[in-house]
Amino acid sequence: MGKNEFLTPKAIANRIKAKGLQKLRWYCQMCQKQCRDENGFKCHCMSESHQRQMEVFGQNPNRIVDGYSEEFESSFLEHMKRSHRFSRVAATVVYNEYISDRHHVHMNSTQWATLTEFVKYLGRTGQCKVEETPKGWFITYVDRDSETLFKEKMKNKRIRADIADEEKQEREIRRQIEMAEQLKPLGNETAEPLESEPKVLAKSESGEKIVLSLGASSKPVGRERVGSSKLVFEEPEIDAKNGKVKQNGKSGKIGGASRTALDDLMKEQEKAKERINRKDYWLCEGIIVKVMSKALAEKGYYKQKGIVRKVIEKYVGEIEMLESKHVLRVDQEELETVIPQIGGLVKIVNGAYRGSNARLLAVDTDNFCAKVQIEKGIYDGRVLNAVEYEDICKIVQ
Known part of the structure; x- marks a missing residue:
């Protein structure tokens, strides 16, 4: 068996010594050989095999x-x-x-x-x-993986589709509310009063038959029935001068009796939107937040403000600090919303109008809530009272 065969003690010892990482400056990439010291690297450079590899390298060094x-x-x-x-x-x-x-x-x-x-x-x-x-x-x-970009694109497409469906449903509900507001007072005026006292059925002495009428009114069927069907299936005309509703030549004012039903319908709509849009996460890109993590106090980030540049898995934000421009990754539990001055722009980050931009009108410091007015979108101009501080946040301008 030779002196440097595979299973000789010297070969095993050499492999054990060369097992760990060695100095980078003593490594020859062309020969893929790691030397243990400067003397070994010098001897390798003088070897015939290394000289042949360097001749190959010299032919086209840039490409290699x-x-x-x-x-x-x-x-x-x-x-x-x-x-x-x-x-x-x-x-x-x-x-x-x-x-x-x-x-x-x-x-x-x-x-x-x-x-x-x-x-x-x-x-x-x-x-x-x-x-x-x-x-x-x-x-x-x-x-920049193509699959990741495709998933992100499909996600944004679904979000836009959901927003479009919500806007369409909102317009339909508004149209139905306006119809109900216009039709209800007219229906109350045209309806016949019902008899409140019941009558006792008694057999007459003359022996005449008792005839029961199942209709709500004893008026003959004719023009009135045609008019009532027209009232249901056709939109009433509104007189622009005096605010009266015209139907079959008759007119009636839009009364305040329908206001209660309208308010109830709007309240139910608000509750449904609150249930749908109220989430346990609120971070979104483009808002200014305050870092409340005491673990970052030693590094000078405690109670410092930053901009949310990216949201990772809904609950973690990539925050760019306003002063130092450092980028941190902080969980939303260690962040707090920022309230601007009166007249500043805010984003509604949670609740019924989640995702809408609004302008701050007033602040109630005793109840920790604010009054805002929505800008742009289908809710443009709507004023919201008693919005909690946690549901709104300052927008980067």
Whole structure:
């Protein structure tokens, strides 16, 4: 058996020594050989096999370096996608995880001399969000997967369809309310009073037969029945001068008796919208929130305001701080809504009118609520009283 055969003690000892990571400057990517010290690397560079590889490298050095660079970049991003797809992490942490495999493409064979240059390159190309902090460089993977983009597109399409259906249903309800408001007073005026006292049926002495009438009125069937059917199936005409309702030549004023039924209908509608739109999550993009996490007090973020740039899985917000421009990921339990000055714009983040923009009219500090007026949309101009602070938040302007 030879001196350096596979199962000799010396070969086993060499494999044990070479098992861990070695110095990057003593690694030859062309030969894929790791040397343990400077003397070993010098001897390797003088070897015949290395000289042959360098002759191949000298024929087209740019293409070989570009190939190693592309392989290093794709492997690094693939590791980011698998391990830190939705998190903000230090670049050194990702790099240490990537080089844990001994057979990776080493950085000394690429066009980047340091990890900082590579991180800046990822930021320039838009493959990662790059942020420089006192603790070093932090990166966030930008997911540009076609499947993810398709899912996001379909989700936005469903949201737009739901909003369109809701607006259509709202217009239909409004039309029915207006019809009920116009028809109810006229129906009350034209209806015949019912007899309140019951009559006792008694057999007459002359022996005449008793005839029971099942109709509500004893008037002959004729024009009145045609008129009543027309009243039901046709819209009444409204006189623009005196505000009266015209039907078959008759007119009647829209009375206040229908106001109670109208108010009840609107209240039921408000309750139904409140049940549908009241959620346990309220974060949305483009609002200003206050960080209330005491765990971040040491870093100076406690009670500081920031802008919600992205919402992750409904409950976590990616917050860009207004002062330091640092980007944090904070759960909504550790965030608080911000109320602007009177006249400022707010977004209704929860409740019946969730997603609508409104203008702040007044603030009730005793009851922790506000008065707002909705702007734009199908509810344009509607004034909401006693909206809780937690349901509205300041908008970035």
